[in-house]
Amino acid sequence: MPTRTKRSSKSSARRTATRAKERATHARRPIDAEDLLCFVGLGDPQMAPDGSRVAFVRTVANDDAKLESSIWMADVGEGAAPRALTRGTKDSMPRFAPDSRSVAFLRASEGRATQIATIALDGGEARILTRFPEGSFRAISWSPDGKRLLVSHRTTEAEWTTAAKRERERQGKGEPPRIIESRWHRLDGDGWFGNARHQLYIVDARTGNATPIYDGDTLGDADAAWSPDGETIAITTNRHRDALTKPWKSEILLLNVARGTLTALEGLPIGPKLGVAWSPDGRHLAWAGRVSRDGAYSTENLEVWVAPVDKKAASPGRRGRAAKSAARSLTHHTDYCLLAPTLSDSTEVAFRPTISWRDDETLVARVGWHGGGHVMQFSLDGSAPIFLTEGLVEFTVGSVSKDGSRLAALRSTPTELAEAGVVEFDRRRPAATWKSLTSFNGALAKELELVAPTEHWVTADDGHRTHVWVIRPPRSAPGGNAKRPAILQIHGGPHTQYGASFFHEFQLLAARGYVVVYSNPRGSKGYGRDHCAAIRGSWGDRDWADIQAVTEFMRTLPGVDPKRLGIAGGSYGGYMTNWAIGHSKAYRAAITDRCVSNLVSMAGNSDYPLEPGEYWPGSAYENAEAMWRMSPIAYFKGVTTPTLIIHSEGDLRCNIEQAEEVHTALCLQHVPTRFVRYPAYTSHGMSRSGPPDMKIHRLRENLAWWKRWL
Secondary structure (H helix, E strand, O other): OOHHHHHHHHHHHHHHHHHHHHHHHOOOEOOOHHHHHOOOEEEEEEEOOOOOEEEEEEEEEOOOOOEEEEEEEEEOOOOOOOEEOOOOOEEEEEEEOOOOOEEEEEEEEOOEEEEEEEEEOOOOOOEEOOOOOOEEEEEEEEOOOOOEEEEEEEEOOHHHOHHHHHHHHHOOOOOOOOOOOOOOOEEOOOEEOOOOOOEEEEEEOOOOOEEEEEOOOOOOOOEEEEOOOOOEEEEEEOOOOOOOOOHHHOEEEEEEOOOOOEEEEOOOOOOOEEEEEEOOOOOEEEEEEOOOOOOOOOOOOOEEEEEEOOHHHHOOOOOOOOEOOOOEEOOOOOOOOOOOOEOOOOOOOOOOOOEEEOOOOEEEEEEEEOOEEEEEEEEOOOOOOEEOOOOOOEEEEEEEOOOOOEEEEEEEEOOEEEEEEEEEEOOOOOOEEEEEOOOOOHHHHHHEOOOOOEEEEEEOOOOOEEEEEEEOOOOOOOOOOOOEEEEEEEOOOOOOEOOOOOOHHHHHHHHOOOEEEEEEOOOOOOOOHHHHHOOOOOOOOHHHHHHHHHHHHHHHOOOEEEEEEEEEEEOHHHHHHHHHHHHOOOOOEEEEEOOOOOHHHHHHHOOOOOOOOOOOOOOOOOOOHHHHHOOHHHHOOOOOOOEEEEEEOOOOOOOOHHHHHHHHHHHHOOOOEEEEEEOOOOOOOHHHHOOHHHHHHHHHHHHHHHHHHO
């Protein structure tokens, strides 16, 4: 392996060995902020078509506290240790060839454009396949015959390439101006892309030659899938010129590969459509969608849809004839949602659903429910969906083996970092078992004194029940038997959930002697449509009622000092933290992270502009009174709660001016405050996917603030 990768592996091994020696002479120790440098992060699990092995992305911190990623492999058979498949330090997106004998993946390297590479599983070096210009890839998938790849790529605008930057530096010039002609020109975590869009290409798997096949998606957000015979590609797309504010204009096109003709699938209802997948026999298409004017992220449930496909309508000689459809939802009679992500600070959160066919009659997908992320099975016969997994556990799902017997996945719990394995389906009944294939974080977990949360339900004044978890300090935590301070953590979204994922910050706070409380108040996903939609266009109402009930519950917890309560949250959690200190004196201190403070100003400076009258009543420029009434900053007169403000200057979701408004209001009223601004190369998701040094700095700031005030 390259020297850097060896150093990072040796560094991790040294840290683990040192910890093991400590464990030999001492009891389990409390977790610390720097432990995240020892975490092994896993992502993007993929099942070999023959079911023999799982590929995934493995991410570790090197000696310089920089993240390095490579492709690893784990055999499903007994006794085989996971092994590194690639030698790069920025490898990602592994995809098995249909014969299960090679893998395509993305390779990024300093000073060169990211490209698709392939590597054989029987040994040898990776081969760079493509010659795309500088840009970004969104998806890769093999054709059924293994001779081609379907690729989504976006070419960087000429004036923003690395070469252009170097030339400007050579000439002593600065950055050029950004000229924007579209509302869709930037995305948090992705950056500024201007007028560039992802397009679909077919790449020859032997020569690497790329042929463009579709560039009609207005946002560059098209999903695509090969038919089992390789003759047709199904594309979910939105071709409307104002697609950003009209996500319900989404459609499904059938591309005849040989002829290059596009045919719209007729008879589909309005609403978002994404994650398209063909049944093994090629007779049906499945996708995630709903009948709604909303986009995929919404208070409404995202459902499993299927439709029979008449591919003859897209065959040569029938140009212009529409393919008919009898589309139907398999889940409209349930209250489950395919887009109910569980938030964590130890892994990136997927805000896109993954649907896979097990056979011609059944499908599986991840569904968030009551704090967990579970594998659920759906049937074409319309019978009720069935949970195949259970408990307070989080599954991140990948692809299914060709015979439908195994699903590649990651599994985590509140006391276990994610590990890779397979969900093995029972062919005789609707059930499944988990088989773990890795234990990268096992040695560290045995060393740490981690605490499992206790589960509670709290009732608000109007009778609504909220799901709550409590993490108490471990035995080694300072404070002894004295009454302890408690911290209420509020999740972002708001249409997400807290629950089963490992949360480093929560365990860290508990180790320092704090009782940690987190919950899923109204607005959260995972408890049905009505629970989520209760705050649509009305933040600071029913959600605040639930937060108040949870706060009162905290006061009554045995061993908690009711006079030493803290409140914290990020994104929408920052909104609710701001709301709480503007409406209550119950909290001795607060931390507002990447917050929302002013809905009127945010309506025009977020990467996703707020469409007037859709989610919120009114707009920033017409009938703004309702949005102002729901803005926490409107209630900041008289705030006295000492508040730590954390924000990234590169946050494109909640612009840093949201935090600046809070800081100014607190300073003018002489409220103790501290404003920590992270660099422009960090984004809205810094606490879970940012650089390790910045994440550790943030955790240290949090600990110092709580120590000072609680």
